[in-house]
Amino acid sequence: MKKSSVKFSPSDKCPVRTVLDRLGDKWSVLVILLLGAKGSVRFNHIQKEIGDVSQKMLTITLKSLEADGIVSRHVFAEVPIRVEYRLTERGESLLPHIQQLSDWAEENMRQILKDRKQYVA
Amino acid sequence: MKKSSVKFSPSDKCPVRTVLDRLGDKWSVLVILLLGAKGSVRFNHIQKEIGDVSQKMLTITLKSLEADGIVSRHVFAEVPIRVEYRLTERGESLLPHIQQLSDWAEENMRQILKDRKQYVA
DNA sequence: CTGTATCCCGTGAGATACTG
DNA sequence: CAGTATCTCACGGGATACAG
Numbered sequence: 001m002k003k004s005s006v007k008f009s010p011s012d013k014c015p016v017r018t019v020l021d022r023l024g025d026k027w028s029v030l031v032i033l034l035l036g037a038k039g040s041v042r043f044n045h046i047q048k049e050i051g052d053v054s055q056k057m058l059t060i061t062l063k064s065l066e067a068d069g070i071v072s073r074h075v076f077a078e079v080p081i082r083v084e085y086r087l088t089e090r091g092e093s094l095l096p097h098i099q100q101l102s103d104w105a106e107e108n109m110r111q112i113l114k115d116r117k118q119y120v121a
Numbered sequence: 122m123k124k125s126s127v128k129f130s131p132s133d134k135c136p137v138r139t140v141l142d143r144l145g146d147k148w149s150v151l152v153i154l155l156l157g158a159k160g161s162v163r164f165n166h167i168q169k170e171i172g173d174v175s176q177k178m179l180t181i182t183l184k185s186l187e188a189d190g191i192v193s194r195h196v197f198a199e200v201p202i203r204v205e206y207r208l209t210e211r212g213e214s215l216l217p218h219i220q221q222l223s224d225w226a227e228e229n230m231r232q233i234l235k236d237r238k239q240y241v242a
Numbered sequence: 243c244t245g246t247a248t249c250c251c252g253t254g255a256g257a258t259a260c261t262g
Numbered sequence: 263c264a265g266t267a268t269c270t271c272a273c274g275g276g277a278t279a280c281a282g
Contacts, residue, residue: 016150019226019233024145026275029137043244054276059245067240068233080243081282090229097225100218105140108211112140112189119188147255164264175256180265201263202262 022068027053027061029098032087035071036095040086070094143189148174148182150219153208156192157216161207191215 023029030050035041041049047058062085065071070091076082087095144150151171156162162170168179183206186192191212197203208216 014151015227015230016154016223018230020145020150020222021147023222024141024147026142026145029141030135033137055245056247056277057275060275067237069236075244078243081245083244090233093229094225097218097221101141101144101222102137104215104218106136108214109136109139112211115190116188176265177257177267178255181255196264199263202265204264 022064023098025061025064027057028065029102031058031061031065031085032070032091032095032098033102035085035087035091036099040074040084042082042084046085065091143185144219146182146185148178149186150223152179152182152186152206153191153212153216153219154223156206156208156212157220161195161205163203163205167206186212 023032027050030053031046034046034049038045038049043058043062046062047053047055050058053061062071062073066073068090069088071085072088074084074086076084144153148171151174152167155167155170159166159170164179164183167183168174168176171179174182183192183194187194189211190209192206193209195205195207197205
């Protein structure tokens with residue numbers, strides 16, 4: 001079993017970057033966690049739950065995640081229209097890793113914030 | 122064992138965001154992976170390995186990570202001066218999660234890029 | 243309800259030059 | 263070698279208004 005290594009060559013498309021650049025935006029991770037927790041959720045509900053994401057950014061975020069095959073979009077031709085989003089299989093396979101990161105964050109946040117304050121450049 | 126849940130309340134400092142906002146920048150993750158793989162590395166070497174990070178951004182990245190207690194900085198009063206960086210315990214505890222994400226990325230990148238291309242808005 | 247279309251601004255980040 | 267200091271610019275992302 002080879003050590004999990006990373007290609008750091010300049011223009012070479014480092015896989016970590018390709019994916020993390022997307023996850024690194026302001027909302028993707030939150031959306032994934034939310035869908036992971038709630039299953040199938042409609043647009044409006046996602047926005048309410050996250051609380052401070054604009055319509056524009058939520059649309060963009062969902063489209064990116066959809067383009068990457070991480071969430072799927074389901075339209076119900078009701079009136080008023082209903083659109084629900086859920087994780088794809090790929091999204092589900094990503095979820096646990098995000099969750100672990102989230103858990104780590106939760107455990108360490110308090111101390112990190114403390115350290116951050118005490119740190120003097 | 123309670124379900125790993127996330128606080129999505131608006132102004133509430135969501136831990137995921139607090140941490141991921143930092144990790145979400147362009148270079149932090151790569152630095153962590155590099156230090157995780159190589160142990161103690163000097164400034165210049167990090168820059169060479171990553172390949173396309175500017176001095177300015179590498180400095181900022183390292184300082185942020187240091188402020189968060191994820192990497193530590195060691196100065197050797199030689200001439201020319203030598204400065205080495207390594208993961209702290211906290212950094213080490215974060216590393217496996219980043220690595221898993223990285224591995225996931227490596228496994229799924231090819232297909233994601235393909236999907237991304239075929240996706241039509 | 244679920245988006246799109248603009249306008250606009252702050253900041254992330256590169257290039258370059260300089261210092262201890 | 264390991265940074266700092268500016269300058270500059272593009273773009274992420276918010277506010278608002280409009281559309282299907």
